[in-house]
Amino acid sequence: MTETRGVLAPETESEVREQFEAVGPAAQTVTRELARELELSKEEYDEQVTGEVVGTARDALFASLLEVEVGDYEAFEAAQDERPEAEVFENGSSEVDRAAWVYVPFADAFVATTFQSEPDAAVATLRRIAFGRFYREAL
Template sequence: MTETRGVLAPATEAAVRERFEGVGPAAQTVTREVARAMELSKEEYDERVTSDVVGATREAMFASLLQVEVGDYEEFETAKADHPDAEVHENGSSDVDRAAWHYVPFSDALVATTFQNEPDAAVATLRRIAFSEFYEPVL
């Protein structure tokens, strides 16, 4: 049975930008709290926690929230049939039993990573791929 993970599935490029902006304050908070947990001094914080660091946090948070379906390979085949015009970007082998996939509506693309074991690793890999190939270019 297919398992859904994550909450973000923006349908348009405008929605992608809006959701990405919405993650900004949380990314700042997470970055600040991590720096606090690392016991960085004020000087170290000012020197090391740059806008690039907060930006990387925002990107990682956004990607980690993308909605992903996880199921067996046959369920992925059904997802492909549900999106007959979608461009399929499959990473891995069709000779394994399971897949994780994410539909990108504004690009009509279905991105997938196949796996035998380790669904958490497959989902993380898929999210990085989907973010870098489809979401990052519109931001």
């Protein structure tokens, strides 16, 4: 049995760009609210909250919303069997019981992270890896 986490599942590079743009306003809001909570003055805000800072927030927000599957290693193998031509980028060991994975349609690739425990950490790691390897390139 698998569990699906996340809400963004772009099929094409064009959809990646559209969904990435859609999270832009949320990233700006989160950045602004964090600055408010940190009690930054207007001068400090203008100096420290750069376009690069908001861009990093958008990258992190987009990656954290990617749809991934979490299940036992056999479920991951079954997913691969459904797409035998897909390239597989596996992080971790096939000797553990569980995996988190995402299929990246526009690259025809699986990205996976294996784990024994701590699924939340595995999912977070997987999303960062997948974003860096495939989604960032699409942007």
